[in-house]
Amino acid sequence: MSTTTPAAPARRWPAVPGPLRTGAGFALAAVVLFAVAPAVLSDFRLGLLGKFLCFAIVAAGIGLAWGRGGMLTLGQGLFFGMGAYVMAMHLKLADAQVRGDAVPDFMSIAGVRDVPGWWQPFASPVVTLLVVLLAPGAVAVLLGLMVFKRRVKGAYFAILSQALAAALATWVVGQQMLGGSNGLNRFRTFFGFDLSDPANRRLLFFIAAGTLLVVVAVVRQLMRSRYGELLVAVRDQEERVRFLGYDPANVKVVAYTVAATFAGIAGALFVPLVGIISPSDVGIVPSISFLIGVAIGGRDTLLGPVLGAIGIAWAESSLSESFPSAWVYAQGALFIVVVGFLPGGLASLGGVLRRRGRPAERVPHEEPDEPASVRTTEPEKEPVA
Amino acid sequence: MDVVVSQIFTGLSTGSIMLLAATGLVLTFGQMGVINMAHGEFIMAGSYTAYVVQQATASAGASLLISLVLGFLVGGAMGVIIEITLLRHLYHRPLDTLLVTFGVGLVLQQVARDVFGAPAVNVRTPSWLSGSVEVLGAVVPRTRLFILVLALVCLAALAAALQYTALGRRTRAVMQSRDLAESSGISSRRVDLTTFFIGSGLAGVAGVALTLIGSTSSTVGQSYLINAFLVVVAGGLGQLRGALIAAFVLGLLQSFLEYSTTASVAQVLVFVVIVVFLQFRPQGLFSLKTRSLV
Amino acid sequence: MSTHTPSTRTERDPLFGGNAGMGSEYLEVRGLSVTFDGFKAVQDVDLTLLQGDLRFLIGPNGAGKTTVIDAITGLVPATGKVNKSGTQLLGRKTHQIARSGVGRTFQTASVFEELTVLQNLDIAAGAGRSPWTMLRRRPGVEPRIAEVLDTIGLASLAEVRAGILAHGQKQWLEIGMLLVGNADVLLLDEPVAGMSKEEREQTGQLLRRIGAERTVVVVEHDMDFMRQFATSVTVLARGRVIAEGSVAEVQADPRVQEVYLGTTAAAEYTAEIGGA
Ligand SMILES: Nc1ncnc2c1ncn2[C@@H]1O[C@H](COP(=O)(O)OP(=O)(O)O)[C@@H](O)[C@H]1O
């Protein structure tokens, strides 16, 4: 371990790519997502990739809040679930309307005649979109203020946020009007577009891809900004920041809220792309699983979380079907090995290998300037005594 | 009136289960600062220990008593192995411990599924624990009464051990100031290992006890874990009396809320109560006074 | 935030009783008490600190010096009154007290190790920035930050990660962070502890220079250092102020000699921790 910072591994604070590399990166990502992927992938695979992109959107937010802000957001399933269920309710209502039914199909099977009052606002697409965009953030602001202002942090925060996701999952299971443990599924249209039409499904994929690019751009700006520097300062020495005149709670709330908003948006995109949302997508296990890709990719880098999330989701979907048990072992092993022994994720692997051959980082050789006070020849005055 | 009494007993019973699951955490999480997500899987290991022992023993009663001892040893051994191989590298990164031990938990769950199969298994209740007794007009299953007593006995034994044995004094010294304790010749490694053994062993005991009231599957521990952590958080880190009060208050709260609403709503409300409570006492009910600057 | 007119920026040395005359900035502490679980760590402390006075706060280990600073900066709850140029500080939140211009350092250097020297200073300078400014990139080096980089002698290390600075450089950076934040009351907790003789000398000069325009309190054990740079001294023992005045007055005070200075035990103690 480094002798300088016991709290953080001895590695350089990863810089955010500059404008040129960023421009090139975005162009490349756009080509891959909008031209290459639809050309080479089957409709089914494209839909799968779309689902991974949703996880990547969640991961980008976690990278900001956890990697840069030090808040272990173990409960992102809560916000993901909020966005997802709100969207799912709207889609169910819209489907019922298209078919001319009074209530969504699963309700009429259960013998329900009228749409419950709390469902009704979500018949409106505008309300739905507003709630998807604003509600997770609003809940995060409220919760963040309550928790961070009282200096609940570290493990306490992690456990509380995890309990929150567990609470949502438990609550949903008990809600027959949300499909209970089966969840909500079988969506036919998406804002008027027929979801069985491959062209529309492709459009949906493009929306997810575009959203991911926007999300990455937002995170990049936040990381590069003064706020991003302050966030790292709060992560490393929260109490110290207070004595410089900042309230660290506000700093943390911003990152937490951004991460929550991203998770909500991802949830809302997940629903039409995947076609189902159930309590098992929002509880403790999926919430922690969001973190593994982030940890593998490099939690405090810009692209690490995004690429890590996509990679892990891809590995899971290709392995878990044929070797379900092996996949669980692999997932467990990844948590143990990456978090335990490579906390910087794969992004730090290059650095770790490079450092092997070289002496530790040192102050540049030139002598530091003397304090100016020594150079200016002050008239030497005896202290009055 | 009977309803109130019976809800009180339900609450005490729920509380005692939380307490049993949390007592080990008071040591490992509260005192050592290790967020051991595999604690739930140690509970599960205790449950399966009871199951295995019963396969080999004719009498359900004898098997329960053997299992309680064996469960403690199995849980403790698992804890020590994980402490030695993983956790001691991670003491300065508590949040990372959480994720690492979650990975351990995933692996252990899968091991259980591969060994014992996915369907849940059941352990027979000894005859002297079947049936119920009437207390103040409320019907209370004997198994629940047994768990209540067991939870209190475990807690009292732990408290006494911390208070009166040399090891306990060393443990408390390390908890209050690791550096100071080391400079006065206490080997904090030994203390860490012992603490972890006892804390994990108690999880095993909890697992054995839980077979009396429910079936055993690979996720049995996980379902108790969150509540156990909340008990420790609300009670105050490393505070046995805090955990005691928190467990029973939360248990009673849940029982009465469940009665007036539904189980899932009650769970959510209990959570809200804890968040609000932490508004007033961010350190939990009781807190260790330490001098921490920046 | 700054109350200094250009005319006060001339080179002046700190003076006993302050050098700014009437209408200067001040920090007035009255009846400050701090209790930990019934133990009175600080009792009824009065301090009057004027702009331009380089005050040393001395006393044996455990006297309560750090606790006084903790109380003034809102880290520990305290009773009494702390008045900074007309504003009451006690009972306000730590970050509000910091914003009102009271800055402090800690016994152990606590810079942001993962950030560069420049980033450290920029954060320290920015508590009053608008959200809009915060959300944009840091454009170049602000003039006041460049000036402070010169003052603390770290201009050539501006882009270096603070974690790899030498111990003395970290302490200078901490002081620099208070300067860019426009703190006019500086409470420095053992800023030269662990420094080489040469670094102490440089730091002393630095303190004198910044002390000319601000109210500076330095907690220090090293008597030589105190004699060389203090303009006034407050002696704390067992949580109480037992003497106050110029270096000579305090040294002559029999009570001080008893608890701290003149006794052989104290002389040994001073030699031990002073090192040089
Ligand atoms: N948070 C605290 N809890 C309990 N006692 C404390 C705390 N902070 C300081 N003390 C006690 O108060 C006294 C004064 O401490 P301190 O201000 O650090 O002394 P100094 O800085 O003069 O060496 C010491 O006896 C110390 O043990």
Ligand SMILES: [Mg+2]
């Ligand atoms: Mg001190």
